[in-house]
Amino acid sequence: MSLTVPNELLDQARSGDVDDAAFIACVRDSLPYAWSLISGLAEQREQTGAEFADNQVPPPSEEARGQLLRCLASDAMRAALERHFGVRLAFQNCHRVAVFDPTATKALHEFVTPRAQILNQKPELVDC
16 A cells, blocks of 8 residues: 555545645655655755755665655655645656756756667676
8 A cells, every 4th residue: 555544634634625734744744755755855945956866775674675666656746746845756766766857958858758768777786
């Protein structure tokens, strides 16, 4: 299961739209590794003013890797995180997450090309 959904949030979903802040809190509480990584990258990018910040360190465990994969594989979670942090997210190799300034379209385009994916491959990542 991707998220541990509180009863109040489940009731909210059953009766209509889900509050974005409540959904973000659910993601944060359910996927703490993914949240920590993405929020840290967003903060780093903001502090440096760079077009993007990325992570190149594999997760410390399979549980952490699973959190990251579940978070970024969900369009709803990914979009909510992008809105919350004011960034665009990109992803390679089950751990290389990048947060982009929304105006950094050239840098984002370069990050998501097949060339970039190929150049990011490493033998130790074959099972990631």
